[in-house]
Amino acid sequence: MRARSDFLRRLRAVRRLRISLRGWGGVGAMAVVCVLAVAFVLLLPLTQSRGEAGADLGGQRTTQGVQARAPKCDESTIQNQSPAPSDAGGTTIDAIKARGVLKVGVDQNSYRWGYRDPNSAKGDLAGFDIDLVTAIAKNIFGSAYTDKSIQFLAIPTNERIPAIQKNRVDMVVRTMTITCKRAGQVAFSAPYFVTGQQVLAPKVSSITGYNDTLANKRVCSAKTSTANDSLNADKGKKIPASVTIMDPVPNQLDCLVKLQLGEADAVVTDGALAASQAAQDPTVELKGSPFTTEYYGVAMNLKATDLVRRVNRILETYRTSPSGWRASYTKWLLPTLRADSKSANPPVPQYK
Template identity: 35%
Template sequence: MKKLIPLAATTALLLTACGNANYATTQIPPAPSPSAAAPPAPSAPKPCADGKDALASYPPPATLPKPDEPVTGYLKTIRDRKRLIAGVSADSLHLGARNPISGKIEGFDIDMVKAVATAIFGTWEGHLELRVISSPQRIPSLQNGSVDIVARNMTINCERWNLIAFSAEYYRSGQKTLVPLDAKETSVKQLSGKTICAPAGSTSLTNLMKENPAVKPITADTDTGCLVLFQQGKAYGISGDDTVLAGDAAQDPYAKVLPNERFSEEPYGLGINKKNVDFVKFVNGVLAQMKASGAWMTSYNTWLKPDLGELAAPPTPLYGRTQ
């Protein structure tokens, strides 16, 4: 019997191109080509070639400037423009997805940039422009200056530090695999010969091929693209961050996430252009405030706790980068 594509996924595709009342949104043309414990401590990743820890970001200022105080550097550029431009997803349920009822893009990642915009302007409303980008567009969008910041479940790693800068870690995800509900496999190592989708331009594809080089990889520019390939029978499964797969499974009653296999650590950072170190420091101050005030935990409990379980605390930031 042919499996029908659930309405939620279909609606997500249709709504990605729609505008909404509260956000200025732009669809950029395609680029070429449950644990109750705290997240793992950010000390495990190996140092980069320059000796720096991959998770070490720039230390935040002792105090953040108030919205009515004068500022300099890139923060002034954003202030003068009167809006923060953020690159986000519009189809990653619970992280950054367009609500089919309200038309608003919402989720955990969106809460991060709302907080940054609020710290700059006193309110995010009227001062936050969301530009919908695909996974392959994240780094180029920062490099060419079309966005100020990227909040799109982006893993911090040494290779990317050579291209852009990152905030301190704001969430620790891990890679899992989504398969049909009636699948007998319990591990990605049992999927040899199966066609598995992973987002293009992501660490998920690299991790998948390391874990099982015998799978047949296929890519899509968006998370929903992989979900549609799965629902059309063109992919047997999807490999990606547990945050994204939880959203996929919530949209498809014929899918499940393999529960007992997490084969990578994916520390998320907010991406920023390498030249704008002052802005990275400011963003780290905002994240520190969110974690201290409980706003970070409120956002986690709203968007991710129902699928991923309780967390005792947000990730501990690691600083120390000086250049």
């Protein structure tokens, strides 16, 4: 109301001035009126601002906006940011049931994780990750589950995220580490396995681990892998600047082939994967201790919150069931990772 009163008062003042100057008849008089009118217009916003917000900087109403910053992601706790478990359904789960098939991206070349079993009649996929996929599908489909309820799609390391984002698969279960960068692109379940980056090299090599013995060595890693990220971040710091970081390969197993062919001197990858590769090739071995701590999660689309919650519920049971996590670890991983490994027990989940 005060702003409106000031406006009317000033308007009446200008009108009175114009009337009093009519007798002047000159250009000067009109110029005076124009100047006053302009001054009035320029002062109007100041008057209105005071009327709404009281006196402030320069008489103008200034909104002191503070840009909201997203909380900085912490790599040490990102595995604890998955939503709480739930048995409820949802649009994603309903679509999977209606389709009758759960589409899952897996590896078919990682021994004891996801690989073609040559001893099976049809070369079926087998391994630790494959057991988990089966448990997930059985829960989703219930009594309707059959051996045709899962469609496995073999995808390379660097295609895991695009496969989810383009809805080619419902989820990826493929030794995929939960990281801040990836968590902005896909949704992760709570962790189902803990491991760490480690060096794999020939037994006769002078390399002793992720240290100065990598000087002047050619080191291989997979594209978009956490191993490749570590190598590039640590060169000249934790490892010598003379290390040759080879062009990353699409599939992690390609590094083992390069090692066998003498095209690489060492491989950096998850210790759990490296142990299985050492089981495949008795001429190579793990060198040194793990130098990171990493958690595997089931990756899904960012919009598939109902599916993420359901997978978290399934994992709750899978970790504690005698026929679940423990049985799978004993069958596939115990021979190479041993019972005293930090990977020998499932990680305890926390939720956001």
